[in-house]
Amino acid sequence: MPMKYVGASVITAATLAGISADAWAARVDYTVDLGVEDNDNVTLAPFDPIQQRYLRAGLGFTVTENLSALQLSLGGRVEYRDYEDDVFDDTVDGTLSGRMNWIAIPERLFFTVEDNLSVQPVNALAPDAPGNRQQVNVFSLGPTLLFNWSSALRGQAELRYVNSDAEITDEFNSQRIAAALRAIKEFSATSRMSANFQAQRVDFDNDIVARDYNRYDLFARYSRTLAHFELGADLGYSRIDYRQGESRSDPLIRLDAEWNPTSRSQFTAAVASQFSDTATDALRGIEADAPATVPEHVLTGDAIVNASPYEVRSLDLGYQFTSTRTNFSISPYVQKRNYVDSDEFDQKNRGARFDLHWLVRQSLTLGTYATHEKLEYTVLNREDKTTRLGATLRYEWSRHWSLGLLWERYKRESTDLGQDVSQNIVYLSVSYTNR
Numbered sequence: 167m168p169m170k171y172v173g174a175s176v177i178t179a180a181t182l183a184g185i186s187a188d189a190w191a192a193r194v195d196y197t198v199d200l201g202v203e204d205n206d207n208v209t210l211a212p213f214d215p216i217q218q219r220y221l222r223a224g225l226g227f228t229v230t231e232n233l234s235a236l237q238l239s240l241g242g243r244v245e246y247r248d249y250e251d252d253v254f255d256d257t258v259d260g261t262l263s264g265r266m267n268w269i270a271i272p273e274r275l276f277f278t279v280e281d282n283l284s285v286q287p288v289n290a291l292a293p294d295a296p297g298n299r300q301q302v303n304v305f306s307l308g309p310t311l312l313f314n315w316s317s318a319l320r321g322q323a324e325l326r327y328v329n330s331d332a333e334i335t336d337e338f339n340s341q342r343i344a345a346a347l348r349a350i351k352e353f354s355a356t357s358r359m360s361a362n363f364q365a366q367r368v369d370f371d372n373d374i375v376a377r378d379y380n381r382y383d384l385f386a387r388y389s390r391t392l393a394h395f396e397l398g399a400d401l402g403y404s405r406i407d408y409r410q411g412e413s414r415s416d417p418l419i420r421l422d423a424e425w426n427p428t429s430r431s432q433f434t435a436a437v438a439s440q441f442s443d444t445a446t447d448a449l450r451g452i453e454a455d456a457p458a459t460v461p462e463h464v465l466t467g468d469a470i471v472n473a474s475p476y477e478v479r480s481l482d483l484g485y486q487f488t489s490t491r492t493n494f495s496i497s498p499y500v501q502k503r504n505y506v507d508s509d510e511f512d513q514k515n516r517g518a519r520f521d522l523h524w525l526v527r528q529s530l531t532l533g534t535y536a537t538h539e540k541l542e543y544t545v546l547n548r549e550d551k552t553t554r555l556g557a558t559l560r561y562e563w564s565r566h567w568s569l570g571l572l573w574e575r576y577k578r579e580s581t582d583l584g585q586d587v588s589q590n591i592v593y594l595s596v597s598y599t600n601r
Contacts, residue, residue: 193229195599195601196460201596208295218249220247223246236267236268243464245259246258262283263453275310283302285465286466290470291548291585300471303329304448311323330448364381375473377408377507382404395425430488433484436481438478441506472508481501483498483499495521513543517540532557535556536555539551548580550585552576557573576591
């Protein structure tokens with residue numbers, strides 16, 4: 167991880183955790199692991215794979231705080247790999263995702279700071295090898311003003327400064343000013359409707375390869391919250407105006423639902439047809455709460471890191487079951503994405519993720535996971551099928567210390583010649599957890 171990204175992450179973490187002196191009372195959970203990883207195709211080459219055994223170390227953490235004047239949720243992980251024979255330079259990859267909300271004036275004014283640091287591909291069409299990764303950071307901060315017209319009608323005004331920065335793909339780098347006005351009508355304790363107007367001015371650092379634009383969203387949202395069911399629906403219109411005079415517009419439709427038939431099971435569904443872009447998706451992906459567990463992996467994302475907004479139509483489903491000894495989840499999805507500025511990466515994809523964790527006995531946990539995706543680049547006439555299978559075994563010999571064993575197989579099949587790759591990884595580690 168280059169020093170500027172380490173510095174940005176440290177500054178963000180300090181901002182999120184240190185604005186109020188009360189933040190020193192925040193709950194901090196962390197895990198440190200050190201071990202040896204064996205990789206049978208470290209360069210993800212389609213032919214003549216190189217096998218290596220190298221040192222790997224990681225630190226994962228979560229920070230949470232919930233005071234009357236400060237709410238904080240932060241999670242992240244940093245990993246170091248020491249490769250042999252100079253196949254790759256030693257790497258440091260990190261992720262950070264968090265939100266801080268400071269209430270300056272109760273029920274009137276608060277300030278929000280958000281940050282998302284992720285690992286994304288440089289070339290989305292190439293395999294996920296260490297030489298094809300970059301750090302991408304999206305940072306946002308600004309005030310929100312609340313005002314009341316009556317006991318059932320409230321108003322909200324927001325202003326945000328957003329900075330997006332990629333380690334290698336310079337066309338992504340931008341400065342943004344975003345503003346929003348909202349009027350919220352409470353029908354009852356369980357239902358409400360709001361009218362929303364949002365505007366965003368996007369200025370890219372590199373005007374040669376990126377086009378500056380303004381985006382406007384006007385929509386109404388209805389939400390209803392019951393004991394075991396939540397529903398939200400957005401309906402409106404979006405418009406993108408480029409400074410050169412061209413414009414694009416499209417309906418904005420979003421629907422999300424959550425059903426909890428029992429205390430242990432949960433069904434979710436989300437449908438969307440809207441404009442978006444990589445920076446907006448990064449901020450939208452920040453969790454309202456810190457992760458339930460300390461992150462154990464630094465995963466490479468699948469974002470196309472460029473300057474173009476896109477029209478996206480998506481359907482996401484999910485089911486989760488949680489019991490004393492078993493956690494299970496499955497989440498299928500389908501998506502179609504059309505880029506406004508360039509159709510090279512227009513795509514259709516569908517896939518699913520499966521996770522299962524089983525407490526075999528008090529000190530022994532077995533986990534399995536699987537992902538499968540079929541990705542079709544409609545203009546390039548290319549189709550990639552990607553499968554990832556994994557299993558974990560963790561033995562806790564004391565309250566803080568444990569041994570872990572990870573096995574993972576990655577396989578990609580492509581209609582493009584020379585793009586079929588596979589990889590098997592085994593990671594044996596010892597870990598220390600503070601709680």
